[in-house]
Amino acid sequence: AQSWYCYQGIIGPETPVHYMVANAKNPIDFYTxxxxxxxxxxxxxxxxxxxxxxxLRKREHKQGWFRPDLSYIPKEK
Structure with missing residues (x-):
């Protein structure tokens, strides 16, 4: 099952901005x-x-992938 998350941005001239984010292993998995x-x-x-x-006032589509090698992930205590 596909999970979607909604985030709200509240900084900037065009607020509020809502981001819809879905998790997938790869593009094929996402579209399937x-x-x-x-x-x-x-x-x-x-x-x-x-x-x-x-x-909606405006709609944009952006696609990206999580990069653990470029992310700061704190160690658990």
Whole structure:
């Protein structure tokens, strides 16, 4: 199952900004899980999504991957 997380940015001229983040092993896994999610939501989910998109000022899509080698991960105490 695909998990989505929503974060809110509150600094800057275009606030509030909401970030939707999904976890996946790789791009194939992401799109496979995403297709399953939309299939399970059916027409009702698609209708809700269209109504929600009409409420947005702006929408951007960014894709990235977690890089442990570039991250600071504190050691557990």
């Amino acid at each position: 899980q995403n297709a399953k999610m939309w299939k399970s939501l059916g027409e009702e989910g698609d209708s809700f999504h269209q109504k929600f998109m009409n409420l």
